[in-house]
Amino acid sequence: MADVRIEFNSEGFRQILNSDGCEELVRSTAEGIAERANANSGLDSFRASTVKAGTRWIGFASTTDKASVIAESEDKALTGAIL
DSSP: OOOOOOOOOHHHHHHHHTSHHHHHHHHHHHHHHHHHHHHHHTOSOOEEEEEEETTEEEEEEEOOOHHHHHHHHHHOHHHHHHO
């Protein structure tokens, strides 16, 4: 059996994490979760957003609307949209 050596290219991963393609993937995933949460709840209150945090993009699906907060609390509208 041959020995395999993997060298981690930190700069290469950083470039990928900061790329427009990565931002688009994170944004579209967060939007998909928000859309499914809206479908689960019958509302149109869940929203998606992204933010650059350090070396990577982070996506959020959230709400501040009382009806959608109740839909999450009682029916897991947002949590169910993640699965």
